[in-house]
Amino acid sequence: MAGLLWGLVPALFSGVLPHLLDRWVKGHRPEAEPGSGKPTVLVVGSAASLICGLIIIVAYAAPRPVIACAAGLFxxxxxxxxxxxxxxxxxxxxxxxxxxxxxxxAGAAAICWVEFGVAAGLLAGILATAVALSRVLVRSLTRGQDGHTGVEALIGALVGAAVCGLIYLLLR
Structure with a gap:
C-alpha cells in the first residue's frame, strides 16, 4: 500500500496537473497554429508542478526509485x-x-527494462510504441490540429528513453 501512495504523488504532479493545465491552455489558445510548439505557460506550469512533486517526495523521504523516476520525468x-x-x-x-x-x-519503458528486466522492458516498449503511434493517428484524425508527425513521435520516444533511462540509472 505504501508503494501505491508513493506513486500517487508523482502521478498527480507529473501527470494529472500538467494534463489539466494543457486542457486549460488549449481552451484559452484557440488561435494557435498547428505545430506551433508548446506554449511557454504550459512548459513553465508543468515544470513548476513537477518541481513541487519532487520537493514533496524528497522532503518525505520517498524510496530512491520513486525519486529517480520523478527526476527522469522532469x-x-x-x-x-x-x-x-x-x-x-x-x-x-x-x-x-x-x-x-x-x-x-518510452522513459517509463526504459525504467521497466532497468528495474524489472528484458521481458518487462520489451512489453513496456510495445506499449510505448502504441502510445507514439496513437499520437500520429490523432494528427491524422484531427487533420493536423492535434497530435504529432511520425518524426516528432519518434524523436520524443528516443529522447524520453535516453534521458529518463540515464537519469533513473544515475539516481536509483
Whole structure:
C-alpha cells in the first residue's frame, strides 16, 4: 500500500496537473497554429508542478526509485521543452513539436527494462510504441490540429528513453 501512495504523488504532479493545465491552455489558445510548439505557460506550469512533486517526495523521504523516476520525468520535460522551443538567432522557431506522450511512455519503458528486466522492458516498449503511434493517428484524425508527425513521435520516444533511462540509472 505504501508503494501505491508513493506513486500517487508523482502521478498527480507529473501527470494529472500538467494534463489539466494543457486542457486549460488549449481552451484559452484557440488561435494557435498547428505545430506551433508548446506554449511557454504550459512548459513553465508543468515544470513548476513537477518541481513541487519532487520537493514533496524528497522532503518525505520517498524510496530512491520513486525519486529517480520523478527526476527522469522532469528531465524529459526539460529536454522536450528545449527541442520544442528552440529559436534561431533571428527569433524564428526552428524546434519541433516533440511528443511528450511518446517521450514519457518510452522513459517509463526504459525504467521497466532497468528495474524489472528484458521481458518487462520489451512489453513496456510495445506499449510505448502504441502510445507514439496513437499520437500520429490523432494528427491524422484531427487533420493536423492535434497530435504529432511520425518524426516528432519518434524523436520524443528516443529522447524520453535516453534521458529518463540515464537519469533513473544515475539516481536509483
Amino acid at each position: 528531465a524529459i520535460l526539460i529536454a522536450v521543452a528545449i527541442a520544442s522551443q528552440w529559436r534561431s538567432p533571428t527569433g524564428e522557431r526552428v524546434g519541433w513539436n516533440v511528443s511528450v506522450h511518446a517521450a514519457t511512455s
